Amino acid sequence: MPEQDERLERYDPTAFEPRWQARWEELGLHRTDLRDRSKPPYYLLTMWPYPSGDLHIGHWYVKTPTDAIARYKRAKGFNVFYPVGFDAFGLPAENAAIKRKIHPREWTVANMENMRRQLRSMGASFDWSSEVVTCDPAYFRWNQWIFLKFYERGVAYRKQAPVDWCPSCQVTLAREQVEGVDRICWRCSTPVTKRDLTQWFFKITDYAEELLSFDGLNWPEPVRTMQANWIGRSEGAEVDFAVAPAAHHPGGEALRVFTTRPDTLYGATFMVLAPEHPLVATITAPERRAAVDAYVEATKRKSEIDRLSATREKSGVDTGAFAVNPVNGERIPVWIADYVLAGYGTGAIMAVPAHDERDHAFAVRFGLPIRTVMAPAALTATPDAVPLPYDEKGDGAAIAVNSAAWEGAAWPASFEQAVAHLERTGAGARSITYRLRDWLISRQRYWGTPIPIIHCPACGPVGVPAEQLPVTLPDDVDFQPTGESPLKTATAWLNVPCPKCGGPGQRETDTMDTFVDSSWYWYRYLSPGNEHGPIDRDLVDAWCPVDQYTGGAEHAVMHLLYSRFFTKALRDLGLVGESEPFTRLFNQGQILGADGERMSKSRGNVQDPDELVGRHGADAVRLFLMFMGPWDQGGPWSSSGISGMVRFLGRVWTLALDPLGREPGDPRAGRLPEGQDAAAAEASIRRAAHRAISGVGADIEAFRFNTAVAKLMELANALFPYRGSPVAGGGAWNEAIAMLLSGLAPMAPHIAEEIHARLQAAAGIAGDDPRWRSIHARPWPAVDESLLAESTREIPVQVNGKLRDRLQVPAAATEPEIEALALALPKVLAALEGRAPKKVIHAGGRLINIVG
RNA sequence: GCCGGAGUGGCGGAAUGGCAGACGCAUCCGACUUAAAAUCGGCCGGUCGCAAGGCCGUGUGGGUUCGAGUCCCACCUUCGGCACCA
Numbered sequence: 016m017p018e019q020d021e022r023l024e025r026y027d028p029t030a031f032e033p034r035w036q037a038r039w040e041e042l043g044l045h046r047t048d049l050r051d052r053s054k055p056p057y058y059l060l061t062m063w064p065y066p067s068g069d070l071h072i073g074h075w076y077v078k079t080p081t082d083a084i085a086r087y088k089r090a091k092g093f094n095v096f097y098p099v100g101f102d103a104f105g106l107p108a109e110n111a112a113i114k115r116k117i118h119p120r121e122w123t124v125a126n127m128e129n130m131r132r133q134l135r136s137m138g139a140s141f142d143w144s145s146e147v148v149t150c151d152p153a154y155f156r157w158n159q160w161i162f163l164k165f166y167e168r169g170v171a172y173r174k175q176a177p178v179d180w181c182p183s184c185q186v187t188l189a190r191e192q193v194e195g196v197d198r199i200c201w202r203c204s205t206p207v208t209k210r211d212l213t214q215w216f217f218k219i220t221d222y223a224e225e226l227l228s229f230d231g232l233n234w235p236e237p238v239r240t241m242q243a244n245w246i247g248r249s250e251g252a253e254v255d256f257a258v259a260p261a262a263h264h265p266g267g268e269a270l271r272v273f274t275t276r277p278d279t280l281y282g283a284t285f286m287v288l289a290p291e292h293p294l295v296a297t298i299t300a301p302e303r304r305a306a307v308d309a310y311v312e313a314t315k316r317k318s319e320i321d322r323l324s325a326t327r328e329k330s331g332v333d334t335g336a337f338a339v340n341p342v343n344g345e346r347i348p349v350w351i352a353d354y355v356l357a358g359y360g361t362g363a364i365m366a367v368p369a370h371d372e373r374d375h376a377f378a379v380r381f382g383l384p385i386r387t388v389m390a391p392a393a394l395t396a397t398p399d400a401v402p403l404p405y406d407e408k409g410d411g412a413a414i415a416v417n418s419a420a421w422e423g424a425a426w427p428a429s430f431e432q433a434v435a436h437l438e439r440t441g442a443g444a445r446s447i448t449y450r451l452r453d454w455l456i457s458r459q460r461y462w463g464t465p466i467p468i469i470h471c472p473a474c475g476p477v478g479v480p481a482e483q484l485p486v487t488l489p490d491d492v493d494f495q496p497t498g499e500s501p502l503k504t505a506t507a508w509l510n511v512p513c514p515k516c517g518g519p520g521q522r523e524t525d526t527m528d529t530f531v532d533s534s535w536y537w538y539r540y541l542s543p544g545n546e547h548g549p550i551d552r553d554l555v556d557a558w559c560p561v562d563q564y565t566g567g568a569e570h571a572v573m574h575l576l577y578s579r580f581f582t583k584a585l586r587d588l589g590l591v592g593e594s595e596p597f598t599r600l601f602n603q604g605q606i607l608g609a610d611g612e613r614m615s616k617s618r619g620n621v622q623d624p625d626e627l628v629g630r631h632g633a634d635a636v637r638l639f640l641m642f643m644g645p646w647d648q649g650g651p652w653s654s655s656g657i658s659g660m661v662r663f664l665g666r667v668w669t670l671a672l673d674p675l676g677r678e679p680g681d682p683r684a685g686r687l688p689e690g691q692d693a694a695a696a697e698a699s700i701r702r703a704a705h706r707a708i709s710g711v712g713a714d715i716e717a718f719r720f721n722t723a724v725a726k727l728m729e730l731a732n733a734l735f736p737y738r739g740s741p742v743a744g745g746g747a748w749n750e751a752i753a754m755l756l757s758g759l760a761p762m763a764p765h766i767a768e769e770i771h772a773r774l775q776a777a778a779g780i781a782g783d784d785p786r787w788r789s790i791h792a793r794p795w796p797a798v799d800e801s802l803l804a805e806s807t808r809e810i811p812v813q814v815n816g817k818l819r820d821r822l823q824v825p826a827a828a829t830e831p832e833i834e835a836l837a838l839a840l841p842k843v844l845a846a847l848e849g850r851a852p853k854k855v856i857h858a859g860g861r862l863i864n865i866v867g
Numbered sequence: 868g869c870c871g872g873a874g875u876g877g878c879g880g881a882a883u884g885g886c887a888g889a890c891g892c893a894u895c896c897g898a899c900u901u902a903a904a905a906u907c908g909g910c911c912g913g914u915c916g917c918a919a920g921g922c923c924g925u926g927u928g929g930g931u932u933c934g935a936g937u938c939c940c941a942c943c944u945u946c947g948g949c950a951c952c953a
Contacts, residue, residue, distance in 0.1 A: 354951045656892045680899035680907040725890035811886040816934040862885045
């Protein structure tokens with residue numbers, strides 16, 4: 016057969032995907048001119064990867080749609096900045112070093128190399144010229160610089176405190192890095208313990224109130240809620256009780272408590288201090304000393320898990336001391352118990368057992384008195400055995416009872432009156448408390464940014480002078496974990512003169528939490544080589560805040576909270592102008608293993624993208640990931656279905672490059688559909704194309720990639736019947752093919768470019784022709800709105816809300832016309848069973864419902 | 868316990884309060900082929916019926932509405948987050 020030779024070769028992505036990747040880079044297609052002000056800027060950021068060695072399919076799941084956004088926005092006329100880099104410090108590199116005896120740097124560099132190759136194989140349109148790598152001294156010197164600025168302003172400070180410690184990683188953790196009620200390490204899931212250490216902190220609590228505001232931000236509700244809960248704002252009052260004089264103790268000290276319910280002050284029948292409370296040592300009565308000391312000791316030894324154990328059986332001991340309630344002068348006993356936390360509020364509470372479940376349990380256990388101070392408005396007293404819940408609204412609304420100064424007041428007036436009373440008498444004041452703790456950033460590890468401090472016996476901790484930065488990492492260290500930083504073993508590096516007095520000093524040996532590295536990296540992308548400062552303010556003003564950020568919700572109260580804090584702190588240093596880093600955030604879902612579990616090497620359920628790309632091509636994998644379902648949903652991995660993407664791309668290939676071909680097995684091949692002439696066929700083609708491209712644009716804007724792909728499939732399906740027909744290859748056809756390719760280009764960039772290049776070549780424009788242009792440098796097609804409407808409409812006809820028939824009417828048909836036609840339909844008459852219609856509802860010309 | 872998300876065919880999923888199941892996978896049927904694969908065309912929620920067509924159907928039970936997968940109330944299941952925070 017002679018046609019055999021002319022037959023189009025099959026779609027084979029491996030033949031051209033790498034070629035286009037190389038060509039795009041050669042053309043500098045994705046390099047952004049940051050000074051170009053001719054187009055509106057669009058800063059698109061995706062969470063940078065940790066160089067663990069291999070990209071898995073989860074990385075692709077985040078980055079593929081993000082890349083489609085980048086490409087789409089370029090086509091829409093934006094100057095898109097889409098950078099990438101590596102979060103290259105961290106424990107896995109150090110663990111690899113311990114296990115395999117290679118330097119963490121070597122391991123990291125090799126992994127980054129592999130991951131760069133993998134990212135390129137996706138066809139991702141990153142601007143590699145702005146790459147940032149955190150383990151590069153050119154980056155981390157600015158961590159140190161910022162740290163010193165924070166230190167100068169008191170944002171960074173050092174204190175001794177009980178801190179969270181992972182016994183497996185042998186490292187301290189920030190509170191945010193301890194997960195769940197089991198209190199496990201975020202990295203290795205080992206239960207965390209407590210250690211009393213002197214460590215560096217960042218004063219994120221100074222920004223607690225500001226961090227609660229998400230004004231002007233388009234962030235997912237769950238993340239905002241999680242951050243708000245994490246910050247945990249409580250409105251209440253601080254109240255000073257006075258320690259009562261006793262034989263062993265003169266008394267008089269203020270015993271300050273925080274309460275959200277000052278209106279229940281008359282119901283305070285005892286007080287409870289955290290065992291760590293400083294007053295415990297002085298106020299304890301001699302005869303109680305032994306029991307109190309034993310309890311304090313036992314608490315210290317108890318792990319956090321035991322202390323918060325599931326049984327929640329209340330424990331505690333009486334100190335023998337008394338305190339005086341400022342509102343009624345009553346003497347009440349002071350106890351200590353571990354259910355009161357030292358780190359929250361003032362570390363002391365007034366117990367109101369009648370109205371608080373925990374206090375109630377404690378009172379019952381130890382036989383302490385219970386006094387009701389709230390009662391339903393209708394009653395004057397309730398049984399003392401049951402705590403009355405704080406029911407502030409509705410039928411159970413309670414009023415204050417046994418509460419002289421605000422007797423009879425209902426919430427929230429009772430609160431206001433109580434606070435006013437306290438402020439008038441000087442016994443207390445309105446107060447707000449947050450659950451947020453300061454960010455512990457010291458890590459007893461090697462592979463991180465050295466904290467630029469020199470400890471001097473005479474001057475204390477002294478910042479390394481800015482001109483001596485960066486403090487780099489010495490290579491002659493012992494990585495074996497000892498619970499202390501490996502940097503302690505680098506004696507030559509360790510001992511340096513004090514910058515202040517010149518006396519013998521020692522470097523700080525802890526390194527910074529790697530979350531510090533990722534708390535400002537998007538600013539550095541704008542000027543990665545800048546040697547004059549961490550941030551180029553002009554570029555930041557032009558490009559920031561980031562327009563769109565994409566990444567996982569697992570960072571809700573870690574990276575995403577730290578980054579907001581950093582932005583505000585950098586703003587207060589005058590380094591940036593804005594208060595928020597990311598205007599719009601999207602959290603994609605998580606791809607699980609085929610077994611529905613989190614992907615991990617130990618489970619053996621990790622999907623390797625290289626293998627998929629080798630078999631199906633990058634475009635098919637990209638499309639498949641976008642087509643799986645809504646992007647924020649994720650789900651278990653299954654590769655069944657990927658063949659459908661290959662099939663679809665094959666159809667696009669055939670449609671575009673062999674429009675006149677016919678399939679031997681197709682019964683209708685070459686003919687126009689029944690009842691259509693060429694003009695009708697072309698109109699139908701144009702309508703399908705314009706509708707598709709209009710829908711695809713709207714879907715990408717709304718991050719509905721699955722339906723965007725479906726619309727392109729619909730267009731291909733609509734065109735296929737015309738292949739080989741008289742209209743194939745005509746004007747309408749070619750316009751439709753161009754739209755199909757443009758719509759596909761953001762999501763499947765290689766095949767779109769390959770077909771586009773072949774079509775240009777067929778038109779006499781080869782790749783070296785100055786007229787040649789990449790499809791990715793072309794504008795998004797303009798949609799002719801007039802083509803979106805059909806010339807005739809199909810109106811569903813319902814009787815009593817049930818579908819009975821459908822009606823074909825001209826697009827311009829009026830409601831009375833439609834109604835007349837509908838009422839004449841035999842099926843409608845049958846459904847009405849002879850009754851006259853009571854009412855007819857026209858749903859905006861889209862549907863008619865006859866009520867009879 | 869508290870806060871947030873999700874429950875739709877065999878499967879992934881679609882649907883501004885208006886035709887439930889778009890698009891795809893799998894299965895099945897047909898065409899092309901000596902044959903298979905690939906490709907092309909088609910069936911594809913359940914049920915009754917020869918058919919035309921009817922009835923049922925979006926986790927459960929109520930409600931609002933001419934009309935509910937969609938809104939409201941209660942509940943069940945499931946996935947995340949938080950959890951003695953005074």
